[in-house]
Amino acid sequence: MKTKNQYKKHFVFDLDDTLIDGRGFCGESMVRAIQKLEPDINDKLIINLHEKYRGAAIVDLYKTAIKELGLKSRLEDLLKLDANIQTTEYKKIKIFKGVIDILEFLKGQGKTLHVCTNRLGETLIPILKKNRIYGYFDNVISCVDEGHKKPDPTCLNDLIQRIGDTKDDFIYFGDSEIDCKFARNSGIDFIIFDQYLNEKNLFKKLINLFLEEKINNS
Numbered sequence: 001m002k003t004k005n006q007y008k009k010h011f012v013f014d015l016d017d018t019l020i021d022g023r024g025f026c027g028e029s030m031v032r033a034i035q036k037l038e039p040d041i042n043d044k045l046i047i048n049l050h051e052k053y054r055g056a057a058i059v060d061l062y063k064t065a066i067k068e069l070g071l072k073s074r075l076e077d078l079l080k081l082d083a084n085i086q087t088t089e090y091k092k093i094k095i096f097k098g099v100i101d102i103l104e105f106l107k108g109q110g111k112t113l114h115v116c117t118n119r120l121g122e123t124l125i126p127i128l129k130k131n132r133i134y135g136y137f138d139n140v141i142s143c144v145d146e147g148h149k150k151p152d153p154t155c156l157n158d159l160i161q162r163i164g165d166t167k168d169d170f171i172y173f174g175d176s177e178i179d180c181k182f183a184r185n186s187g188i189d190f191i192i193f194d195q196y197l198n199e200k201n202l203f204k205k206l207i208n209l210f211l212e213e214k215i216n217n218s
Helices: 022-038 044-050 060-067 075-092 099-108 122-129 156-161 175-187 202-216
Strands: 008-013 112-117 139-142 169-176 187-190
Touching: 008 156, 022 044, 022 060, 022 075, 022 112, 044 060, 060 075, 060 187, 075 122, 099 112, 099 202, 112 122, 112 156, 122 139, 156 175, 175 187
Parallel strands: 008 112, 008 169, 112 139, 169 187
Antiparallel strands: none
16 A cells, blocks of 8 residues: 555655755854854854754844844845855765665656755755765755745745646655745645754665565555
8 A cells, every 4th residue: 555655746855954964064154154243142042043943044044143142243244154154165064864765766766856945056056966966856946046935835836837747746845844834835745854853864764664665565
């Protein structure tokens, strides 16, 4: 008997903290950018804010930091510092264990694969290429670059319309409440991933489940 998700044709993924282990790096980048201009701001406050609002677009994270941490720095200056760290040090970001296995498996089952994320395109594509997974994806979309930040469903709706299948044929994988709202706003199914509660090993566990299903149903 097939599970509901095995009937899906199109698998859409968030990037940070879903496919790539970006939480520590991005939190550190935010600490470094803020403390470059305001060294008295406690790093734990910054990390906690980053964790609380994870999944938000980078511009919204810094807007929130200015408001909640009482920063005096200009938004433009903070974003410039963060962008410099992200674009020069993105090679530090690694994919989670089992990512290539699950992408290979899904491709072998005839599924189409897509990335739809709030990460800016200037680092999105380099990260995928550096980790050798760019070629697995039929579409790679930066919602921020498109002018429709998640949870605005415009980018996901455009993808669905472009492919031409029904929403029941799609599923979205993400790690945050913003991702959940993004999928719900578009009307497609959603699976939340918490890689960090699964020792950064969730895809390896998932591929074993898929293979077990395949064996049991053969």
